[in-house]
Amino acid sequence: MLKSATGKNGGFLSQLAPVGRETVQDRVYGELRRALIGGLFEPSQVLTIRALADALATSTMPVREALSRLVTEKALEALPNRSVRVPPMTPERMDDLLRARILTEGEAIALAATHMTADQIATVEDILAQWDDMRERDKVVGRELELNQAFHFEIYRACGSAVLLPMIESLWLQSGPCIRAAIYAFSQGDDIDTAQYHRSMVAALVARDPRAAREALVGDISRPFTYLRDRLKAEAGLLETEA
Amino acid sequence: MLKSATGKNGGFLSQLAPVGRETVQDRVYGELRRALIGGLFEPSQVLTIRALADALATSTMPVREALSRLVTEKALEALPNRSVRVPPMTPERMDDLLRARILTEGEAIALAATHMTADQIATVEDILAQWDDMRERDKVVGRELELNQAFHFEIYRACGSAVLLPMIESLWLQSGPCIRAAIYAFSQGDDIDTAQYHRSMVAALVARDPRAAREALVGDISRPFTYLRDRLKAEAGLLETEA
DNA sequence: TCATAGCAAGTGTGATCACAATTAAAATTA
DNA sequence: TAATTTTAATTGTGATCACACTTGCTATGA
Numbered sequence: 080m081l082k083s084a085t086g087k088n089g090g091f092l093s094q095l096a097p098v099g100r101e102t103v104q105d106r107v108y109g110e111l112r113r114a115l116i117g118g119l120f121e122p123s124q125v126l127t128i129r130a131l132a133d134a135l136a137t138s139t140m141p142v143r144e145a146l147s148r149l150v151t152e153k154a155l156e157a158l159p160n161r162s163v164r165v166p167p168m169t170p171e172r173m174d175d176l177l178r179a180r181i182l183t184e185g186e187a188i189a190l191a192a193t194h195m196t197a198d199q200i201a202t203v204e205d206i207l208a209q210w211d212d213m214r215e216r217d218k219v220v221g222r223e224l225e226l227n228q229a230f231h232f233e234i235y236r237a238c239g240s241a242v243l244l245p246m247i248e249s250l251w252l253q254s255g256p257c258i259r260a261a262i263y264a265f266s267q268g269d270d271i272d273t274a275q276y277h278r279s280m281v282a283a284l285v286a287r288d289p290r291a292a293r294e295a296l297v298g299d300i301s302r303p304f305t306y307l308r309d310r311l312k313a314e315a316g317l318l319e320t321e322a
Numbered sequence: 323m324l325k326s327a328t329g330k331n332g333g334f335l336s337q338l339a340p341v342g343r344e345t346v347q348d349r350v351y352g353e354l355r356r357a358l359i360g361g362l363f364e365p366s367q368v369l370t371i372r373a374l375a376d377a378l379a380t381s382t383m384p385v386r387e388a389l390s391r392l393v394t395e396k397a398l399e400a401l402p403n404r405s406v407r408v409p410p411m412t413p414e415r416m417d418d419l420l421r422a423r424i425l426t427e428g429e430a431i432a433l434a435a436t437h438m439t440a441d442q443i444a445t446v447e448d449i450l451a452q453w454d455d456m457r458e459r460d461k462v463v464g465r466e467l468e469l470n471q472a473f474h475f476e477i478y479r480a481c482g483s484a485v486l487l488p489m490i491e492s493l494w495l496q497s498g499p500c501i502r503a504a505i506y507a508f509s510q511g512d513d514i515d516t517a518q519y520h521r522s523m524v525a526a527l528v529a530r531d532p533r534a535a536r537e538a539l540v541g542d543i544s545r546p547f548t549y550l551r552d553r554l555k556a557e558a559g560l561l562e563t564e565a
Numbered sequence: 566t567c568a569t570a571g572c573a574a575g576t577g578t579g580a581t582c583a584c585a586a587t588t589a590a591a592a593t594t595a
Numbered sequence: 596t597a598a599t600t601t602t603a604a605t606t607g608t609g610a611t612c613a614c615a616c617t618t619g620c621t622a623t624g625a
Contacts, residue, residue, distance in 0.1 A: 100402075129607095144387055151394060160606090242418045246422065249489075382611095403576090403617065404578080404617085405617090
């Protein structure tokens with residue numbers, strides 16, 4: 080009988096938006112992902128199921144499943160005590176992560192340089208414009224991380240690889256807790272370098288030049304890592320002289 | 323008081339092996355992983371929680387957590403019905419997987435070529451020798467897949483990257499259901515090519531030649547993919563002529 | 566004969582409970 | 596006072612149950 084409704088009087092049913100069937104577990108998982116990529120958790124911080132369940136206003140069940148999912152993709156670490164924590168950050172691990180990101184994201188942007196449609200390039204350019212706009216008007220941080228993520232993933236999504244994309248997401252998840260500090264430090268001083276790298280990337284994409292695109296990307300993602308690694312080593316050296 | 327036991331009369335406690343504290347969930351997860359990499363599940367096959375729980379003689383709880391873990395690493399696929407299945411295999415997906423594997427495993431073996439110790443190389447050579455030995459004595463298949471996996475991962479483990487290794491494992495998990503058919507077809511006819519590629523890889527490793535190692539690896543892992551892709555296309559063409 | 570409604574078996578999800586293991590604090594003893 | 600034991604609170608794990616949704620079958624209607 081509902082079918083007759085659509086048939087008789089135009090389709091008023093087309094006004095209705097799909098209601099969506101996301102499970103609680105998916106929402107918890109997504110929320111923890113956002114927090115992790117955004118660097119809301121400190122490295123080495125221990126996460127307990129019940130505390131998270133309280134904070135997210137659910138039972139323990141969806142939380143524990145979300146946690147084990149994050150452990151399998153190495154976004155979190157399972158301790159021998161069976162508790163879960165954000166992986167600690169060491170210079171070696173940061174180098175390791177950077178190498179993997181250069182490898183996979185470099186390949187993705189090289190693919191995107193040859194695959195991207197004009198529409199997709201326009202979307203990326205639009206994000207860049209939003210960024211410039213925001214920088215000019217007010218120097219408030221916060222949106223900056225979000226726009227950076229949107230910029231990169233709009234490109235990676237366009238590379239056409241359903242296998243590469245989740246790998247990259249996993250790497251962002253792993254490096255999130257580390258690089259936030261660096262990104263924040265940059266954005267303090269009206270970060271002109273990041274914008275320059277992003278402009279180079281877009282230029283390479285419109286020129287359909289995979290090599291130039293990859294090169295610009297490597298410069299972009301290397302900077303926060305090397306910055307933070309150097310700072311870590313400086314701190315370690317400082318501690319050594321104290322002892 | 324136990325401490326006195328070790329202290330007084332030598333350490334009879336050193337005879338005891340660690341009992342291990344693997345959870346049921348971990349065992350279920352490992353079991354499903356083995357089955358997936360080994361190709362025991364068909365592509366597109368639907369997996370139900372209760373059926374698996376019965377088969378593994380546990381309750382549904384560990385199974386559902388293992389399943390969601392496998393879904394997040396794309397080893398399984400979540401359908402809109404909320405049921406879970408082995409991802410179907412298409413030529414596009416196979417090309418996608420092969421590209422990612424060439425990228426990550428190629429990088430891993432190139433790193434291993436410069437990092438590996440003599441001991442680690444000896445272990446790899448030993449696995450190769452076991453393989454030759456097995457091939458000469460009896461032509462029984464089954465061990466073949468297992469040895470192939472051991473050979474590759476002994477190398478990848480030696481590359482020294484804690485980030486790359488899980489990425490590669492995830493890719494094997496995803497390509498497992500696809501390539502089993504191809505590997506099996508090869509091993510039927512006394513597969514001499516795979517052995518040749520593996521020998522080239524070992525030679526490149528002892529020569530500390532990253533480029534040669536990468537090249538041999540690419541040849542090794544490309545073969546089953548191209549073979550199976552061509553067969554899929556042939557089947558598709560056959561169906562077309564029938565219709 | 567075909568389509569639709571109703572029924573029943575099967576399935577995933579989330580909540581709750583019992584239990585074992587860990588951790589921290591308090592109480593005891595040397 | 597310091598080391599050790601005991602106690603209590605916290606935490607993860609696995610089992611079970613209730614509920615909603617899906618799916619396939621049967622029955623009733625046009």
